[in-house]
Amino acid sequence: MKRGLVRLMGSTQGNVTPIIAILLPAIVGGFAVASETSTWFLAQRSMQHAADSAALAAATNNTGPSTSPPPTYSEEARGVASRYGYTTGTNNVSVVATYPTCPAPWTGNCYQVTITRDIPIRLARLVGYNGDVAMGAGRAKTVISTAIARAGSKGTxxxxxxxxxxxxxxxxxxxxxxxxxxxxxxxxxxxxxxxxxxxxxxxxxxxxxxxxxxxxxxxxxxxxxxxxxxxxxxxxxxxxxxxxxxxxxxxxxxxxxxxxxxxxxxxxxxxxxxxxxxxxxxxxxxxxxxxxxxxxxxxxxxxxxxxxxxxxxxxxxxxxxxxxxxxxxxxxxxxxxxxxxxxxxxxxxxxxxxxxxxxxxxxxxxxxxxxxxxxxxxxxxxxxxxxxxxxxxxxxxxxxxxxxxxxxxxxxxxxxxxxxxxxxxxxxxxx
Known part of the structure; x- marks a missing residue:
């Protein structure tokens, strides 16, 4: 019995189980953060491409807010964004086109397109991250991409x-x-x-x-x-x-x-x-x-x-x-x-x-x-x-x-x- 107790006290078998139990929340949390943040990054990059193209399309169409007949710059921008898969009111997406004053050092008005998408949060909530907005019974991360373009000068x-x-x-x-x-x-x-x-x-x-x-x-x-x-x-x-x-x-x-x-x-x-x-x-x-x-x-x-x-x-x-x-x-x-x-x-x-x-x-x-x-x-x-x-x-x-x-x-x-x-x-x- 004495020899058995000595062997038991010196054995390392089974030590990994409590270690895993201690580290499991951190492992799951790290996986959650890596998985969902990469999703947000890829979504933001895709949305940026769409916003860039939409803003350039609005500037190319070059119809300010009072121009007639349609399409106006807003319709042009939304149409291009839709071709990239971002349509207002679908999949928690909003596409907004505006005609603000250009930022310095440029003068005049520019064409700005902002694409917003709310992406549901799942695993990241295990580490206490609750995102930006409520989505039903859950929460969501808001991803935003904005592009500003100016119209080109035209030949004559x-x-x-x-x-x-x-x-x-x-x-x-x-x-x-x-x-x-x-x-x-x-x-x-x-x-x-x-x-x-x-x-x-x-x-x-x-x-x-x-x-x-x-x-x-x-x-x-x-x-x-x-x-x-x-x-x-x-x-x-x-x-x-x-x-x-x-x-x-x-x-x-x-x-x-x-x-x-x-x-x-x-x-x-x-x-x-x-x-x-x-x-x-x-x-x-x-x-x-x-x-x-x-x-x-x-x-x-x-x-x-x-x-x-x-x-x-x-x-x-x-x-x-x-x-x-x-x-x-x-x-x-x-x-x-x-x-x-x-x-x-x-x-x-x-x-x-x-x-x-x-x-x-x-x-x-x-x-x-x-x-x-x-x-x-x-x-x-x-x-x-x-x-x-x-x-x-x-x-x-x-x-x-x-x-x-x-x-x-x-x-x-x-x-x-x-x-x-x-x-x-x-x-x-x-x-």
Whole structure:
């Protein structure tokens, strides 16, 4: 018995049980804190992404609290937050968008989005943490994410030329030039002589020593206009293999790509968002009409190999009556000549407005082309009054006219315009 008692007193078997009993509350509490705090952290990070995107969307939409028609900035922000899974009134979530004064050093008003979510507390209550608010018979932790964005300054150039020569931008007696809400920019000189009753905004002649002759009320000297559209060329898919001749007629509802000349053999109506890519060839309207209807939108891309010797323009009598898409990579872009094409080699347009007739909403991007406008060009029939032209030179003469309506609607057409230095920057997060 004595030996047994000695052995019992010296044994360590079973000692772990009281130790675990003593440490169990701390172990469970640590697990609870680690588990639930990580949940709160992940939720906060997800909510912050949603708030950032919602604030930027509100600033991009750029409709203050009194702006009509909808959607307002608040609806825009809530719609974006919902796409991230945060909808007011669902899963204890609240999304609030406001239009407060921007924090210093910024001035004006900003767009603030706050997302709040109450997350139920479970294990953390074992260590005495009761969260922020009651939730039924339990408690909840309130997680909050806030983002503040400011709207970007907008570009204003409806006409832009890149030629540094003195005659880069000319209006010669154009009787109906209306650029209300738009400005013109020339890397060279600008001359607006002989016009009658024209409405022109500011003219920015950006190269030293070049003249601004009757083309608006303001002149600045600095760097040539930036080309904000050239990077879009990276989205061109060149269809060329063996060059051929192609015909097109009837409705068009899918993207269309051809290598070589394309000739219309009947009217073509575009019924959805379509990108038409023509490589090493021209588009001959052949006295027919190319138009969009309903939800249809169209971007026409001319591309090819530099110096390929082909024509990369429209030919033939006929009518273009279409609007550019308002979403996607080519938003706002109606006609796009690949900037990699050799300057003025099959790129120039000499009779715009007459052959063919231009009724186009969106951007005409022809950065190495000389464009002569002899007839009236205008926006799509019934479409937004928005047309911007980027070219090497622009010459509007005789009966040529542009913009019959008094106000540019390029914001609504979702075309980002170029502008003076410091403009055209998009919305940005500041907090």
């Amino acid at each position: 150039y409806c006409l832009t030329t890149f030629n540094p020569a003195a005659d880069a931008l000319q209006f010669k007696g154009a009787p109906s030039l209306d650029l209300t809400g738009c400005d013109i920019a020339s890397a060279g000189g600008a001359s607006c002589n002989g016009n009658s009753g024209d409405t022109v905004g500011h003219a920015y002649v950006t190269m030293a020593g070049k003249s601004n002759d009757n083309c608006g009320s303001n002149e600045i000297v600095g760097a040539p206009p930036a080309d904000i559209y050239a990077p879009l060329a990276s989205n061109i898919v060149n269809p060329c293999g063996v060059r051929g001749s192609h015909t097109l007629t009837g409705p068009l509802s899918a993207n269309y790509s051809r290598c070589g000349d394309v000739t219309l053999t009947g009217n073509v109506t575009v019924t959805s968002d379509v990108v038409m890519t023509i490589s090493q060839g021209q588009l001959n309207l052949n006295n027919f009409t190319l138009s969009t209807t309903g939800t249809g939108h169209l971007t026409i891309i001319f591309t090819g190999s530099p110096g390929d010797g082909q024509s990369h323009v429209f030919t033939g009598n006929g009518t273009m009556d279409f609007a550019a898409p308002t979403t996607g990579v080519w938003a706002g872009v109606a006609i796009y000549q690949d900037p990699a094409l050799t300057a003025h080699s099959g790129l120039d347009v000499s009779d715009a407005g007459n052959a063919p007739i231009y009724k186009v909403t969106g951007l005409l991007y022809m950065p190495k082309a000389n464009i002569i406008i002899k007839g009236a060009i205008d926006h799509k029939t019934g479409g937004d009054n928005c047309m911007a032209i980027v070219a090497w030179t622009i010459d509007i003469r005789g009966t040529g006219g542009i913009f019959s309506a008094p106000t540019s609607q390029c914001d609504r057409a979702n075309l980002t315009l170029q502008g003076p230095p410091g403009s055209g920057a998009g919305p940005s997060l500041i907090q």
